[in-house]
Amino acid sequence: MADAKIKSMKGKTAKELNVKPVFLESGLEVNPVYTAEDLNATSSTHEMPGEYPFTRGIHPTMYRNKPFTIRQYAGFASPEETNERFQFLIKNGQSGLNVAFDLPTQCGLDSDDPRAFGEVGRVGMSIDTLHDFEIAFKNIDxxxxxxxxxxxxxxxxxxxxxxxxxxxxxxxxxxxxxxxxxxxxxxxxxxxxxxxxxxxxxxxxxxxxxxxxxxxxxxxxxxxxxxxxxxxxxxxxxxxxxxxxxxxxxxxxxxxxxxxxxxxxxxxxxxxxxxxxxxxxxxxxxxxxxxxxxxxxxxxxxxxxxxxxxxxxxxxxxxxxxxxxxxxxxxxxxxxxxxxxxxxxxxxxxxxxxxxxxxxxxxxxxxxxxxxxxxxxxxxxxxxxxxxxxxxxxxxxxxxxxxxxxxxxxxxxxxxxxxxxxxxxxxxxxxxxxxxxxxxxxxxGKVPKVGVNIYTREEEAKDVEFHPYNLKAANAQIGELKTTKAARDSEKVKACLALVKQDAIEDKNLMPSIIAAVKEYCTVGEIVSAMKEVYGEFKEPIFF
Amino acid sequence: MKVLLAKPGLDGHDVGVKVLAHGLIEAGFKVVYTGLRKTIEEIVDMATENKVDIIGMSILSGTHLVLAKKMKEVMDERKLNIPWFVGGNIPAKDIDELKKIGAAQAFPTGSKVMDVVAYFNAIKITA
The missing domain is CATH 3.20.20.240 (Methylmalonyl-CoA mutase)
Incomplete structure (x- = not known):
């Protein structure tokens, strides 16, 4: 049996116990002590892992069977570098890779768009057409x-x-x-x-x-x-x-x-x-x-x-x-x-x-x-x-x-x-x-952070560093885009883009027409433009 | 005193610029925010339309030198002399470079909101 003093702490708040109140980042208050009385009928204490509603885990034995997967991120600027990395990984028995893309690709701009200047290949691989994918995945099973x-x-x-x-x-x-x-x-x-x-x-x-x-x-x-x-x-x-x-x-x-x-x-x-x-x-x-x-x-x-x-x-x-x-x-x-x-x-x-x-x-x-x-x-x-x-x-x-x-x-x-x-x-x-x-x-200093607002020390400030912008690689990408575009059947390209637009107007699923368009080497920027003609652009509400 | 806070280029990280907006408003400034992905021309247009006293650009993707040069170019073209600042992931070695290009000051990540406010207040007094 708990003695009277310990018993008296049950369910008490910080204020009642005259200690400093503690709040989590979410705003929830933390009691100084928790007991069985803080549990309720829906608590997972009688639940088994791998059993609905899975509070304790989605599999019955979890990591005993297989530890969690370790996945680290990596970004490579060009389709060629990405291909090299794939070859290396496969040789070393790995089977997965995260691919990061540069901001123009993420925002739907081609490498030769003036708005893309200074950003081509900076934070990931640059993709303009299917041709870039074909280079990145060359000889990859x-x-x-x-x-x-x-x-x-x-x-x-x-x-x-x-x-x-x-x-x-x-x-x-x-x-x-x-x-x-x-x-x-x-x-x-x-x-x-x-x-x-x-x-x-x-x-x-x-x-x-x-x-x-x-x-x-x-x-x-x-x-x-x-x-x-x-x-x-x-x-x-x-x-x-x-x-x-x-x-x-x-x-x-x-x-x-x-x-x-x-x-x-x-x-x-x-x-x-x-x-x-x-x-x-x-x-x-x-x-x-x-x-x-x-x-x-x-x-x-x-x-x-x-x-x-x-x-x-x-x-x-x-x-x-x-x-x-x-x-x-x-x-x-x-x-x-x-x-x-x-x-x-x-x-x-x-x-x-x-x-x-x-x-x-x-x-x-x-x-x-x-x-x-x-x-x-x-x-x-x-x-x-x-x-x-x-x-x-x-x-x-x-x-x-x-x-x-x-x-x-x-x-x-x-x-x-x-x-x-x-x-x-x-x-x-x-x-x-x-x-x-x-x-x-x-x-x-209201939110304590070690080294930042408590236990700080005089130190040489760490400087931020970036990969230097590779203008040569960016220009090569633009050159590649030009060559790919020149080799296309322009009638087919036009028809494909018209179909993407038509399907958007008719509110059809756009996957089939986009797959057809990329096969004719329509660019990311061209397809996005066709879609914009129908959908318009997001108008950002200015809130802060 | 009115400040235009701007996000030039393609970088979409706007936590810092919005934190600064809150801080400036609390300190009594009027704040206009451009939203994401604006060209330098669009930013300068907004600055003149709103008759702002200061322009602050937030850049985190590493393109600050490219964008600052463009800013200087457009300001000169339009014969404007609104003081402009750059904030974000700015390496220390680039701060002088930015000032040489024409930025009034640069605030790298880790700068305190209160310090930026104090700096802007000082401009207010000399203006």
Whole structure:
């Protein structure tokens, strides 16, 4: 039996116990102590992992079977360099690569567009036509490698190129694998590579979902990103709530095209952010996983358990790392990795400790990789499923998170749903206000950050570094584009672009006409222009 | 005193520029924000239409020197002398270069909102 003093702490708030109150980033207050009385009937204490609603993990044995996948990012400027990297990876037994694209490709501009000047090949591979894809994937067996494309605004065109390339090379596209980020709604909130009005942008995402479900069923056309929403200033509750609202918008679109929930839901995956309070993040993922399962089963009537799984990549976010005393970021990243594993992630990625000011070196990328490997092989993180399950605090907070995420989703409903809330700037406004509060908290010391506003030391300021702009490579890309354009059948090009426009007017699925257009080497810029003639452009609501 | 905050180029990272907008408004400035992906010509158009006293450009993709040169060119062409600033991922070695081109000042990431506000206030007094 607990003695009287300890017993008297049960369920008491900080104020009642006369200690300093503690609030999480989400605004939730933390009690000084939690007991069995803080659990309720829906807590996961009697749940098994791999069992609906999957609070404790989506698989019964989780990492005992196979540890989380480690995925690190890499960007290569030219199609040739990308091809070299593919060859290298395959030789070394790897099977997946993330492809980053430069900003003109992401914004739908060709390399020779004046607006692209200074940006061609800067942050990733530059793609103008199918020709660039054919160089990047030369002599690559598409059955042996899965390609993950970080592309959003022009995702429909690049997915079409990937499919067209496979078809031209004689592959059976019904077995083609790969993923695209293709989460345009989060681009309006953070990252900013939108092109068309919000409703048309969502329509295009749904076009890719419908086409893939019918013709390329192994391809995962969408990865919903809470990550960028949080990095833009959202708190952990909003990160999950907005991501779920976005995922529901795509799901509703898919259902409206006659795809069943059990056919679609298992192709959906999520990308989430980790920084800040350890317990808050773990509860965010556990509570979020349970809520998502319930949404898919109770609201959408999914029969298959696998439809209800919240599949995620959860990694250490750049938002938590500092330019000051950067070695501290190695320690922070190790905690973020621990959080990710304790949350039952499927895939993990860590930012490198030097990413806040420079291009990660091979050495810093290796430290990130070793951080995750040390955890797997030395810390026993894979030995047992959901090691924090049953903790009074974590379970109580998990329950609280499920409830709060649900509440935040209701707020979005009050704004007439996510599409409207994004089009009118409501979400952007709420996120940016919070970014300001957080930043001022850091700058005034209200939010403690080691090395930044506490335990600071005089140090030589770390300077930011960029890859020098490769004008020669950019000009080569423009030259290549010119040659490709000159070799085209201009009548066919015209007809293809006219068909894209006509299909847009008739509100048809644009995938077939875009696939036909890219096969005739229509450029990304030409296709986007044809679509703009019908859809117009997004008019950014000015909110801050 | 009116400030135009601008996002030139293709870079879509607008957290910092919006944080500064909040800070300036709180400090009593009027703020006009261009939104993303504006050309330098569009930014200067907005600056004259809104009769702003200061232009601040936020650039995070590394294209600050290219865009600053363009800014200088357009300002000269139109014979304007509105003071303009650059903020964002600016390497220390580029700050002098930006000033040489014509920027009144550059604020690299990590600059404090209060310091930018103080700097703008100082302009207000000398103006």
């Amino acid at each position: 598409l059955d042996k490698i899965t390609v993950s494309m970080t592309i959003n605004g022009t995702a429909i065109i690049l997915i079409a190129m990937y499919i067209a390339m496979a078809e031209k090379a004689g592959y059976d596209i019904s077995t083609l694998r790969g993923t695209a980020q293709n989460d345009i709604l989060k681009e309006f909130i953070g990252r900013g590579t939108w092109i068309f009005p919000v409703d048309k942008s969502v329509k295009l995402v749904v076009d890719t979902i419908e086409y893939c479900a019918k013709h390329v069923p192994k391809y995962s056309p969408v990865s919903v990103c809470g990550y960028h929403i949080r990095e833009s200033g959202a708190n952990p509750i909003q990160e999950m709530a907005y991501a779920f609202c976005i995922a529901k918008a795509y799901t509703d679109g898919a259902l409206s095209r006659g795809i069943t929930i059990d056919d679609f839901a298992s192709r959906l995956s999520f990308n989430f952010d980790i920084y800040g309070n350890l317990f808050e993040q773990v509860a965010k993922f556990r509570g979020g996983r349970r809520l998502w399962a319930k949404i898919i089963r109770e609201e959408y009537g999914a029969k298959k358990d696998s439809s209800c799984w919240l599949r995620m990549i959860a990694g250490g976010g750049g938002g938590g790392l500092t330019k000051e005393q950067p070695e501290n970021n190695i320690v922070r990243s190790a905690y973020y990795a621990l959080i990710s594993a304790l949350s039952g992630t499927q895939t993990m990625a860590l930012c490198s400790y030097d990413e806040a000011y420079t291009i990660p070196t091979e050495h810093s990328a290796e430290i990130s990789l070793r951080t995750m490997q040390i955890m797997i092989h030395e810390m026993g993180i894979c030995d047992t499923v959901d090691p924090l399950g049953g903790s009074y605090y974590v379970e109580a907070l998990t329950d609280k998170f499920e409830e709060e995420i649900k509440k935040e989703m209701k707020t979005v409903e009050k704004w007439d749903g996510i599409i409207n809330a994004v089009a009118t700037g409501k979400i952007q406004e709420s996120v940016s206000k919070q970014a300001y509060v957080r930043e001022m908290g850091m700058q005034t």
